[in-house]
Amino acid sequence: MIQVQNLRKEFELSRTQKKELATNESTSLAVDDISFECQPGRIFSLLGPNGAGKTTTMRMLSTIFKPTSGSITIAGIDAVQNAQEARKKIGFLTGSTGLYARLTPNELVNYFGALYGVEKQDIKERKESLFSLLDMHDFQNKRIGKLSTGMKQKVSICRTMIHEPEVIVFDEPTSGLDVITAENIIQLIRDCKSKGKTVIFSSHIMSEVDLLCDDIAIVHKGKLLHNGTMADFRANQQADSLTGEFIRIINESNMQNHD
Numbered sequence: 001m002i003q004v005q006n007l008r009k010e011f012e013l014s015r016t017q018k019k020e021l022a023t024n025e026s027t028s029l030a031v032d033d034i035s036f037e038c039q040p041g042r043i044f045s046l047l048g049p050n051g052a053g054k055t056t057t058m059r060m061l062s063t064i065f066k067p068t069s070g071s072i073t074i075a076g077i078d079a080v081q082n083a084q085e086a087r088k089k090i091g092f093l094t095g096s097t098g099l100y101a102r103l104t105p106n107e108l109v110n111y112f113g114a115l116y117g118v119e120k121q122d123i124k125e126r127k128e129s130l131f132s133l134l135d136m137h138d139f140q141n142k143r144i145g146k147l148s149t150g151m152k153q154k155v156s157i158c159r160t161m162i163h164e165p166e167v168i169v170f171d172e173p174t175s176g177l178d179v180i181t182a183e184n185i186i187q188l189i190r191d192c193k194s195k196g197k198t199v200i201f202s203s204h205i206m207s208e209v210d211l212l213c214d215d216i217a218i219v220h221k222g223k224l225l226h227n228g229t230m231a232d233f234r235a236n237q238q239a240d241s242l243t244g245e246f247i248r249i250i251n252e253s254n255m256q257n258h259d
Contacts, residue, residue: 001198002038002061002167007031007070009056030056032222033070038215040166041196043189045203045213045230049250053222054202055094058171061200062092075166075198088116091165093156093173101145105136105155108144109162116163123162130158134184150181157188168192170201174208186212206243218246220253 009031018024031053038044048054059065061072063083072079072086079086100108106127113123131137134154139147144155153173160168170189174182189212192199203209209216216233218226226233226249239245 001040001073001075002044002200003071003073004037004057004061005035005071007034007057007060007072008068009053009060009065010068029222031060031067031219034219034222034224035070036217036224036227038167038198038200040198041193042199042214043193043212044198044200044215044217045209046200046217046219047202047209047246048219051221052219054219055171057219058092058094058169058200058202062090062169063087064092088163089166091160091163091168092171093160093169094171099144099152099155099159101143103144104141105131105144105147105151105158106140108155109158112159113162118163126162126164127158130161133188134158134181149176150178153177153181154184157185161188165197167198168200170199170203172202172204174203174205206241206246210242218249220250223253225249225253 008029010027010029013021013023013026013028017028021028034057036044046054046057056065060067061074061079063079063086066083067080074086075089077086077089103111109127109130110123113127118126131140134157136151136154136158139151144152147155170185173185173189177185186208189199189201201212213230216226216228216230217224233245237245239248
């Protein structure tokens with residue numbers, strides 16, 4: 001379970017950034033007092049246009065960024081005060097892989113399994129299961145630096161899942177991938193749900209959101225504009241499609257801000 005209360009994140013601005021943004025402010029507010037809950041066995045989708053604060057929120061949930069204020073509880077652990085403990089419960093998958101180019105998928109997944117304190121036999125069994133699911137056996141012993149984008153993303157998935165995390169954070173997981181690899185990731189997200197894991201994901205691909213999510217939140221300019229179940233969202237939808245409704249909510253917020 002993920003519980004987020006009054007989450008806020010400010011970034012210090014450098015002199016160059018102030019110039020670029022044409023501002024005298026010393027900080028930029030990326031996330032502005034947002035609260036939501038993600039339940040086990042459900043898929044929670046966090047949506048928003050570029051620069052909305054989605055990725056900053058995801059990185060705070062994953063303990064990469066520390067909030068300026070507010071609280072995050074991951075599987076009952078205070079993720080702000082006990083980031084290291086919370087990290088054991090989290091799997092974080094992002095579109096930017098950041099893998100070690102000199103290692104092979106086999107070596108990298110073994111390394112991360114050991115880092116999380118997983119027993120050798122469990123690493124072996126989980127790795128076999130993940131490599132089969134993602135069709136990775138053909139390139140498991142090739143250097144990561146020589147692999148395609150899709151192959152690297154598959155390695156990232158294994159790194160994310162090797163310690164069987166209770167909470168999975170997917171930030172644009174299918175971005176730039178071929179159809180087959182994207183479909184593998186969608187299947188993996190479904191598997192996580194069926195195992196009772198807590199899943200939060202962000203995506204620009206509305207068909208994925210439509211297909212997968214049980215709960216939906218929309219952020220824009222750091223603020224939470226909508227938070228509720230997908231069933232309620234559809235029931236109250238004013239536009240013809242999910243995409244149309246998302247755009248309508250964003251536009252309405254922009255108009256209110258200009259008033």
